[in-house]
Amino acid sequence: MESIVVGTAGHIDHGKTSLVKALTGFDADTLDEEKRRGITINLGFAYCTLPCGKTAGFVDVPGHERFVKNMLAGAGGIDIAMVVIAASEGIMPQTREHIHILQYLGIEQAIVVITKIGMVDDDFRELVVEDTKEYLEATSLKHAPIVQVDSLTGQGIPELIALLDSMAAGIERETVLKPARLPVDRVFSIKGFGTVVTGTLQEGSIALNDDLMIYPEGLPVKVRGIQIHEQTVPAARAGQRTALNLTGITVEQISRGCVVAKSGSVQATSVLDVHLSVAADVSQPLKRLEQLKLYLGATEVVAKVVLMGQKEIHPGEECYAKLLTESPVIARKADRFVLRSLSPVQTVGGGRIIDPAAKRSGYTDTQALHIMQIKDQGEPQQVLEAFARENLFGDKEAIAAAANLEDAAAYFDLLLQEGRLLAFENRVIHIEELQALLEKTLHILAVYHDEYPLRAGMIKAELQARLDFTGRSREFEWLQGWMKATGQLGQNGLMFHKADFIPVYSPKLGAIRDEMLAAVHQAGYSPLADYELVGSDKDKDRQAVLEALLQSDLLPIDGHVVILRELYVQAKETAARLARTEGAIRLSDFRDSLGTSRKYALLLLEKMDRDKFTVRQGEERVLI
Known part of the structure; x- marks a missing residue:
């Protein structure tokens, strides 16, 4: 059963509900209050079968300005609009507002229905028709056919049904194959x-x-x-x-x-990239960061308007913008929306969604504007690339859905072949965003090297935090690998540094280094504690030198105790020799071989246990 949706629009008491009843036989006013007051408050629904065999579902919307939000809730998904104008009154304020709304919602197929023709003489009726044609010339409905009817007598209803039938016959559904x-x-x-x-x-x-x-x-x-x-x-x-x-x-x-x-087919968002237009008859310009009511589908939510590249937009003008909503909304690219002011309440504009899951972004207005233009007007491959660029490690299916492209797989392949995108699992990364991250990383490390000239580099967790990288750990590992492959990032264990970085000792720091190394060398196998090297005043220069030496010449063996790395290597050789000649390593033999005390010999053996070089068996140790 193929169906179309026909929606009414127009001023209060112009006969919308009576017209729907004349077409379908159903009274769309179902609330007791609606029947008592004689006005439509909420959405009403009725249906009939057209001669072409399609079923026409009618959405009867309220005409009173207080219930425009109800009208908007039912206006989404309308195929054909019937703009109802009473011959006894002509075009009224809500007629104009509803026509604006239809324009912003992109409803192109419409019929203008002049109702209540039996209540006026022919001259007055013709005057209303001419006034209507003149007004419509400046609107999106200038080519809409005009039908004159009397819903009570049925005059003109057959002609209206025939017109609806011919328009319905040409409507084809291209959205059936998309997710529900x-x-x-x-x-x-x-x-x-x-x-x-x-x-x-x-x-x-x-x-x-x-x-x-x-x-x-x-x-x-x-x-x-x-x-x-x-x-x-x-x-x-x-x-x-x-x-x-x-x-x-x-x-x-x-x-x-x-x-x-369908699960996963849409995502909640509080940031929308849009193209909007401001109504020509609003009283003042729309200003940057102004708060308005956003009507999207059946959703009503307060949104802040961030104009791109300008502080205000004047009546009748268009521009790109971001809408920041107070609560999450659901949209797809090309969806239509309407904007109304908070007070006094009036329709101020509307437009279409360009990116239904946009980012607040760190771009300048100029950069953001350029990306929006590509998303809106670019070729499919350019559009997909623009969406991918704003989604670092973005899921390919999610990017394709946001871009609203059905043949996205082919364009992904082209972008991957051209090197504009790189792949990681089912995700993609834009090359220019990678390069920007690399530049940011190198800058962070350069500042770090200046501040800590003796440190081997920055630990991984700190680098990830300073980059504000919130992705998965596997993605960060891949990112590090790519950066190292460029030859500009180096790694030393868990420390990252610029590839050309070499710790540099000033004359002052060099003197401290030589002093420390001499002290540790003299101590030999009776090693010193780190606080003995730094001093009780915790001198920052001495602390920095010690940290650097612990990455190179010195080795901590237990807590604060440090030793020359070369002496620790020799100690391991001594332990290995004792294991071969004596069958096991005894603490007393090891102590005597090194010429040290029982305390330090035990510290060295326990360090070897932790390093999986030896293992304790009772009072002795053997090699692993």
């Missing part, structure tokens, strides 16, 4: 069934028993039942008004604005 995504516009519970959500299935298909997720919360659910236009069906597909009975979740855990989607 349904923005939720209603949530309720039915006794005996549980939680039910409704919305227009924007992409993909959903079948009974499918395992899906509720975003942005990331809650798993299973599809227990599906209805389309009050009919139970085994599956729903893109373009259909759909009701899902879900298990694994309560009505308290889900609300309007949530998204039902």
Whole structure:
């Protein structure tokens, strides 16, 4: 059963609900308050079968300005808009605002319906029609056909149905093969069934028993039942008004604005890269960092607007920007959105999503603007590269989904062949981002070498922290390997240094070094403690020299006790000789061979045990 979605738009009391009833036979006002007050407050739904065989689902939206947010919740996924204008009043404030909204939502197919023609004479009706045509000339609906009807008598309804039928026949779904995504516009519970959500299935298909997720919360659910236009069906597909009975979740855990989607196909974000336009009739410019209400799908959230490269944007102008939302949202590239002011409440603009999972980024405005332009207008390979560049070690599938490219695999291959991207497992790294990280690493090490000229380098954990690298340890290992392969990064054990770095002793530090080495050499196998070399005042220069010597000439054997590395090597040779000639190493023999005390002989043997050179057996030791 192929379906389309038709949405109404227009001022309050212009006959939208009566028109839907004349087309379908259903009264879309279901709330008692709606019937009592004679106005639509929430979204209403009805349907009928068109002559072409497609089912038209009608979304009846409220016209009162207080309920524009409800109108926006139902406007997503509309294929054809019916802009309703009463012949008795003509174009009114909400007519204009709804037309603006349709333009920002990218709804191109529309019919302008002049209703209540039986309430006015022919001259007044023609005047309203002419005024309507004149107004539409400056809008996205300037080519929309105009139909005149009387919903009570049925005059003009057959002509409207024929027009809807011809437009519906030409609508084809290109989004059915994409992962399922349904923005939720209603949530309720039915006794005996549980939680039910409704919305227009924007992409993909959903079948009974499918395992899906509720975003942005990331809650798993299973599809227990599906209805389309009050009919139970085994599956729903893109373009259909759909009701899902879900298990694994309560009505308290889900609300309007949530998204039902295939697990992993979308991600929650609080940063969106967008192209936006400001309405020509707003009273003042939109300023950088201004807070507005963002309407995206069925979501309503406060967002801060960060204009790229400019401090403000004037009425009727366009620009690139970032939207920083107060709470996470779900989007895909090319999704449409609307912006409204907080106070006084009015629609100030809208636009389309360029990057649905953008970064706050450390780029300058000029760099960020350039990347946004590529994402928005570049060739597919350029677009994919721009998305990959902003996702260091980004998952290939996630990058392809964010870029909204179906043939991403081929473009990934080309970028890898050209060396623009490098691969690590199922992830990719942009060469220019790698080079930027290398430059940052070399700068960090250069500053470190200046501050600690005698240290062999910076330990791995500290380098990772200073780089603000938050990736996995395997990714950092790969990154270090790549940097070393360039010949500009060196490694000494756990220490990293610039490849050309050599510890440099000034005359003063050199004198301290010579003094320390002479003292340790003289001590021999009766080694000194480090505090004896540094002194009680913990002189910083002497401490720095000792740290450097511990990386080269000196070796700590137990806590604070240090010895010449060459003497420790000789001690190991002595232990090996005793093991061969005596069959085992006894502490007394080892002590006498070195000419030292029992205390220091034991410290040396325990160091050899820790180094897995010897192993203790009772009171003796043998070689491992």
